[in-house]
Amino acid sequence: MSIWVICEGQEGGYRASTLELLSQARRLVGGAGGQVVAVAVGDEAAAAQALRGAAHRVVAVQGPNLSPYAADPWVGAVAGVLSAGAPRLVLFAEGTRTRELLPRLAVRLGASALTNALGLEADGEAFLLTRPAFGGKAYATVRSGDRLCLAAFRPNSFDAGAEPVAETQFETHQASPDPSRVEVLEKRPRASARVPLTEAQRVVAGGRGLRAPENLKILEELADVLGGAVGVSRAIVDAGWADHAIQVGKSGKTISPALYVVAGVSGAVHHTMGMDTAKVVVAVNADPKAPIFQYADYGIVGDALQVLPALTAELRAVKREA
Ligand SMILES: Cc1cc2nc3c(=O)[nH]c(=O)nc-3n(C[C@H](O)[C@H](O)[C@H](O)COP(=O)(O)OP(=O)(O)OC[C@H]3O[C@@H](n4cnc5c(N)ncnc54)[C@H](O)[C@@H]3O)c2cc1C
Numbered sequence: 001m002s003i004w005v006i007c008e009g010q011e012g013g014y015r016a017s018t019l020e021l022l023s024q025a026r027r028l029v030g031g032a033g034g035q036v037v038a039v040a041v042g043d044e045a046a047a048a049q050a051l052r053g054a055a056h057r058v059v060a061v062q063g064p065n066l067s068p069y070a071a072d073p074w075v076g077a078v079a080g081v082l083s084a085g086a087p088r089l090v091l092f093a094e095g096t097r098t099r100e101l102l103p104r105l106a107v108r109l110g111a112s113a114l115t116n117a118l119g120l121e122a123d124g125e126a127f128l129l130t131r132p133a134f135g136g137k138a139y140a141t142v143r144s145g146d147r148l149c150l151a152a153f154r155p156n157s158f159d160a161g162a163e164p165v166a167e168t169q170f171e172t173h174q175a176s177p178d179p180s181r182v183e184v185l186e187k188r189p190r191a192s193a194r195v196p197l198t199e200a201q202r203v204v205a206g207g208r209g210l211r212a213p214e215n216l217k218i219l220e221e222l223a224d225v226l227g228g229a230v231g232v233s234r235a236i237v238d239a240g241w242a243d244h245a246i247q248v249g250k251s252g253k254t255i256s257p258a259l260y261v262v263a264g265v266s267g268a269v270h271h272t273m274g275m276d277t278a279k280v281v282v283a284v285n286a287d288p289k290a291p292i293f294q295y296a297d298y299g300i301v302g303d304a305l306q307v308l309p310a311l312t313a314e315l316r317a318v319k320r321e322a
Helices: 016-032 041-051 071-084 098-107 211-227 234-239 291-295 306-319
Strands: 002-006 033-043 057-062 089-093 112-117 119-123 124-133 140-142 149-153 170-175 202-206 229-232 259-262 282-286 296-300
Touching: 002 016, 002 071, 002 098, 016 033, 016 089, 016 119, 016 149, 016 296, 033 041, 041 057, 057 071, 071 098, 089 098, 089 124, 089 202, 119 282, 124 149, 140 259, 140 306, 202 211, 211 229, 211 259, 259 306, 282 291, 296 306
Parallel strands: 002 033, 002 089, 033 057, 057 170, 089 149, 112 149, 202 229, 202 259, 259 282, 282 296
Antiparallel strands: 119 124, 124 140
């Protein structure tokens, strides 16, 4: 049994979600004598030494047109390395890049594709993958068949603490993909001291109930005390109060934090589809009948503009005393 992971680079290392996938893969192949293979592409392979212990093999895919990331050459190069290695299961972390790559690879390789997954277990030589269905009202467990299966997992689905492997072998795969049809003229990384929304363990999100753009700062203040990220509903993005990059939901980011504090959000299914696997949800809403309370472990009926600052002040006091 071998499990391959397509690694995603971030700030000279790799996304936390990549490390989580490698960890779960090690857990599953551990007793079965299988291999975990990490694939790093282009200049993202420069940090490959950071994957020592994370996989049995680290394959650096090298060749023209691979840096910076562009979908066309990456599809060609990754399809090439997967065809050569013939794995049964390949894991991706959910995200913008995966949404672009995974379906195209699936078509190119005739593979089955599964997105938005949360759980992965071995079942003999096959795999059982769990994902939400019907907008999070149910969970479906899918068994991988005989074909290659490409699966994307929500960040924070697994812990990254599985035993490292004793030995990691480093290899290079030479690819000669076609140039991209898109030319990258400039990259402007968003400057933020906060953890990225998709990787954050704690997220504070707000919606139209916050009433005015200047009130978004109460989300930021609470997120800072919690060491987390800020998210918003689409209503706020559509109103031009916040960037789409921090929208949670069907047409935004899908997240699975340990804690989701959500204030002034009604809980429309398009929003909850992006957060319904958060481990603990604290909802603040002025309307006791708001649907968001159906997803909440803790519900506070009240004015978000009063409740959130009170929560922030209390947490600051607790931190000071600690
Ligand atoms: C194809 C499609 C995709 C979509 N994708 C997304 C998506 O990705 N993400 C997303 O969020 N939405 C998405 N939507 C929109 C979604 O259906 C809802 O319209 C949106 O989530 C509503 O945002 P909201 O809860 O902030 O606003 P509202 O629905 O207006 O809710 C505001 C809430 O705030 C409460 N409130 C008011 N004042 C206060 C106060 N002072 N204190 C506390 N609570 C207060 C109200 O009781 C209410 O529950 C999508 C819709 C479509 C059709």
